[in-house]
Each structure stands twice: as structure tokens, then as C-alpha cells.
Amino acid sequence: MIIALIVVVVLFFLGVRIVRPTSRGLIERFGKYNRLANPGFHWIIPLIDRLFLVNITEQMADAEPQEIITNDNLNARVDAQVYYKIKDDEISIKASQYNVNNYRWQIVNLARTTLRNIIGTLTLKSANSERGKINNELHNTLKEETQTWGISIVRTELKEIDPPKDVQETMNKVVKAENEKIAAIDYATAKETVADGDKRAAIKKAEGVKQANILTAEGEAEAIRLVNEAAERYFVGNAQVLRKLQALENALKDNSKIIVPTDKGLVNVIGEMAGITPIPMNNH
Numbered sequence: 001m002i003i004a005l006i007v008v009v010v011l012f013f014l015g016v017r018i019v020r021p022t023s024r025g026l027i028e029r030f031g032k033y034n035r036l037a038n039p040g041f042h043w044i045i046p047l048i049d050r051l052f053l054v055n056i057t058e059q060m061a062d063a064e065p066q067e068i069i070t071n072d073n074l075n076a077r078v079d080a081q082v083y084y085k086i087k088d089d090e091i092s093i094k095a096s097q098y099n100v101n102n103y104r105w106q107i108v109n110l111a112r113t114t115l116r117n118i119i120g121t122l123t124l125k126s127a128n129s130e131r132g133k134i135n136n137e138l139h140n141t142l143k144e145e146t147q148t149w150g151i152s153i154v155r156t157e158l159k160e161i162d163p164p165k166d167v168q169e170t171m172n173k174v175v176k177a178e179n180e181k182i183a184a185i186d187y188a189t190a191k192e193t194v195a196d197g198d199k200r201a202a203i204k205k206a207e208g209v210k211q212a213n214i215l216t217a218e219g220e221a222e223a224i225r226l227v228n229e230a231a232e233r234y235f236v237g238n239a240q241v242l243r244k245l246q247a248l249e250n251a252l253k254d255n256s257k258i259i260v261p262t263d264k265g266l267v268n269v270i271g272e273m274a275g276i277t278p279i280p281m282n283n284h
Helices: 002-015 090-098 103-119 124-129 131-145 165-234 239-254 264-274
Strands: 016-019 023-029 032-037 040-043 049-055 059-062 066-069 075-086 151-162
Touching: 002 016, 016 023, 016 049, 023 090, 032 090, 049 090, 059 103, 066 103, 075 090, 075 103, 075 131, 103 131, 103 151, 124 131, 124 151, 131 151
Parallel strands: none
Antiparallel strands: 016 040, 023 032, 023 049, 059 075, 066 075, 075 151
């Protein structure tokens, strides 16, 4: 009884299987599919049943770098990655194990072949500029080819498309020249903007000077008008006398000795300006 109990206990523990949430299990009995093992505790008959775990999390397969001849006869080094996962339903899990041999290896080779077919129809320049298109074509092809594998192609990523070394150096020179050209255009545009600013400032300054001159001229004209009005009002008939007084005033400014002409009218005017009444003199 004790021996039988020990055998039962040993067989029990030998048949215990635990399936994690990241996996699903396929239980085979005598080499034939028996049932699906979901996450949790399972017991199988030792030596009769076998449990095969299947990872259902997202996985990545590297297509590995390869040399591909582009449409313009250049050797491009191409590398890509494929992200996939096995669907968690029973049919898909069975298909991933029974419909394809080593699905990971198959995905890698299918991706490499598809890349050669796609990039072989493109030039190196277009291949670099149309990475999104290449990714989409690669994804659609892999998705279509793996329909019966129970696999979902999540996404594909084109890691690199590297041209030959000499072509890369030439491309770098072209890019450098283009950047220098853009920098030169930007510098010229900046200088032109500064010149336009200086020009506008000079025009504004000239307009200011012009306006100031106009205002000055208008002021002088207004002053002359007022003087003329005063002269016409207060010196009617005495224009000649006013002219002589102006000449005398200018002479008195710069001369200490003056000669006053014996013009009776002028003397009378000077006397009136000084508040002196001329005294009539007898001619003897």
C-alpha cells in the first residue's frame, strides 16, 4: 500500500503542468492532438501525454542584412525587422505548430525574398525616399503568405538601405553642397532684408527733412506776410523811409563811425524814433 501510494504521488507530480498567461499549451496523447491547455494548472498522464508550450506574445524576427541590386545596378545593403504574434485561439495555435515547420525561420526567409523583389524594381534614391511604401508592401505580402500559419503580422520596419561606400561619399558631398547653397541663399536674403530696412529708414529720414524744410519755409513765408501786413498798415507812404531805416540799422550794427546823409526826412525819422523833436535852424 505504501509503495502504491508513493507511485501514485510520484506519477501525480510527474504529470503536473503549469501554463503561464503568456503561453498556450497543446496536449498530445500518443502523438495525436488531444486538447488545448489555457493558462493555469493542468495534469497530463506521464509517458502518454505531452504538453507543447506556444508563446503568444509579440515577437521580432530580424531579416538580417543582405546585398540587393537595385534597378539602377547599385548594390544596396538592406536590413528589416518583422514583428509578429501567434493568435491565441485554438485553431491558430494548432496551425502554427501543424501547418508550418519553424515559422520563425520561414518568416525571415520570406521577408528577405520579398525585399529583393520590391527593391529590385526601384532605384537607390527612390528606395530611400519610399521606405513607407516598401514597409507596406512587405507587410501585405507577409500577411497574405502567413494566413494559414495562425500568425498575425503586426508590423514591418525597414532598418536600413545603405548604398556602396563610394556612392555614399558622393551623396554626402551632394547633400553638403545643397546645404551650403541653402545657407548662401538665406544669407543673401538676410542681407537684402537689411538693405531694404536701411533704404526705408533713409527714405523716412529724407521725408522728415523735407517736411521740416517745408514747415520752415511756411513759417518764414508767414512771417514775411505779417511784416508786409504791418508795413502796409503802419507805414503807408513811407516805404522809402523804412528802407533807409533798415539800411541805417544794418550799418549801425557793424560800424562805430557812421555818416548820416543830410536828408531832412531821414533825420526827422531818426529823431522821432529816438523821441527827439528836431529843432528848426535858421540858414545863415
